[in-house]
Amino acid sequence: EVQLLESGGGLVQPGGSLRLSCAASGFTFSSYAMSWVRQAPGKGLEWVSAISSSGGSTYYADSVKGRFTISRDNSKNTLYLLMNSLRAEDTAVYYCAKFSDYRIRGYFDLWGRGTLVTVSS
Amino acid sequence: DIQMTQSPSSLSASVGDRVTITCRASLDIHIYLSWYQQKPGKAPKLLISAASNLQSGVPSRFSGSGSGTDFTLTISSLQPEDFATYYCQQSYSAPPLTFGGGTKVEI
Numbered sequence: 630e631v632q633l634l635e636s637g638g639g640l641v642q643p644g645g646s647l648r649l650s651c652a653a654s655g656f657t658f659s660s661y662a663m664s665w666v667r668q669a670p671g672k673g674l675e676w677v678s679a680i681s682s683s684g685g686s687t688y689y690a691d692s693v694k695g696r697f698t699i700s701r702d703n704s705k706n707t708l709y710l711l712m713n714s715l716r717a718e719d720t721a722v723y724y725c726a727k728f729s730d731y732r733i734r735g736y737f738d739l740w741g742r743g744t745l746v747t748v749s750s
Numbered sequence: 751d752i753q754m755t756q757s758p759s760s761l762s763a764s765v766g767d768r769v770t771i772t773c774r775a776s777l778d779i780h781i782y783l784s785w786y787q788q789k790p791g792k793a794p795k796l797l798i799s800a801a802s803n804l805q806s807g808v809p810s811r812f813s814g815s816g817s818g819t820d821f822t823l824t825i826s827s828l829q830p831e832d833f834a835t836y837y838c839q840q841s842y843s844a845p846p847l848t849f850g851g852g853t854k855v856e857i
Contacts, residue, residue, distance in 0.1 A: 664847075666794075674786075674794065674837055676847040688845040724793055734844050736784035738805070740793035 631655030631739060633725045638744030645715050645748070651708040651725030651741055659683075659703035662728040664737065665710050667721035667746075677723070678710065682731040693719075715748045722746075752777050752843050756836075756850035763855060769825040771853045773838035778818050782842035785814055785823045788852075789834045797836075798823065825855075833857060 637649040649665070664679040678699040679688045687699050698711040708725055722745050726737040753776040763769050773783065781801040786794040796805050798814040801821055811826045825832055838850040 673852045674788075674839075674849040676845075676849065679845065679847070690846050729799070733847070734782070734841050736796060736799045736839065736841055737786075737794070738796050738799075740795070742793055 633727060633739060633741035635723065635725050635741045635744040638723065638746045640747045640749065641715055642750050643716060643748055646711070646713045647715065647746060649710040649712070649723055649725075649744060649746070651710075653706045653708065653725075653727070656727070656739075658701075658706040660731060662731055662733045662735070663701060663708045664726045664728060664733070665699065665708075666724045666726050666737070666740075667719075668724070668743075669718075669721040672721075675721075679728075679733040680708070681733065686733075688733060712746070715746075717748050720746060720748050751846055752779060752840050752848055754838055754840055754848050754850040756838055756853050758853060759851060760854040760856065762857065763828050764857065765828055765830060767828045769828050769832075769855060771823045771836055771855075773816075773821045773823070773850050775819045775821075775840055775842075777843070779840045779842035781817050782840055783814075783816070783821050784839045784841065785812075786837045786839065787832075787834045788837065794837065828855070 665677040696714045722743040724743045725741040727739040729735040755774045783801045785798040788794040802814045835854045
C-alpha cells in the first residue's frame with residue numbers, strides 16, 4: 630500500500646527539541662522530493678520545508694529557517710524533521726507530503742495522517 | 751514570495767448546488783496551481799493539478815480552470831461528502847510553496 634506514516638510528535642516545552650519521522654512505503658522513495666507541511670489548530674496549511682530526492686538540496690520557510698533541519702535516509706525510506714528552539718507558534722499538526730516527482734516545484738500527491746506537536750510549558 | 755488569495759473564506763450551500771471557489775495569485779504562475787480538499791481531522795487530498803488536471807478517482811463534478819493569476823475550482827453539483835475545506839497551492843515560484851487561506855464549504 631502506498632502510504633506515509635509520521636511519528637515523533639508530542640508535548641515539548643518552549644526552547645526544546647523534537648525529531649519527527651515519516652516512514653514511506655509502496656513507492657520508490659528515493660525518486661521523489663519530500664516535504665513537511667504544518668497546520669496550526671484551526672488554521673490553514675503552511676509549507677515548512679522540502680528536500681530533493683537525493684537529499685542534496687534542502688529548503689525552509691523563513692519562519693523555521695535556522696531552527697529546523699530536514700533530512701532523509703533513502704536506505705530506510707524515511708524522512709525526518711529535527712526541530713530545535715521550539716516556540717509556542719510551532720504548535721501544529723505536521724504532515725509529511727510527497728511531491729509528484731523529483732523536483733520541489735510541484736504538487737503533493739500523497740500525504741501522511743499527520744503528527745501533533747504541542748509547544749507549551 | 752507569491753501570495754495566494756482565496757475567496758470566499760467560507761460559503762454555505764445545499765446539496766445539488768453549483769459551487770465556485772476562486773484563487774488569485776499575486777504574480778503570474780501560469781498553470782502551476784493545485785487544489786486540495788481537507789475534511790476535519792484528515793490530511794489534505796489532491797483534487798486537481800496543473801490548474802485543470804483532475805486526479806484519478808476524483809469525481810467529475812470537480813473541475814478547475816484558469817491560468818496566469820486567476821483560477822477557479824467548481825463543484826457542479828454539491829454532494830454531502832463534498833462539505834470540506836478547499837485549498838489552492840502554487841508551485842511556480844518555489845521555495846516557498848504557498849497555499850491559499852482556504853475556503854470552508856458548509857451547509
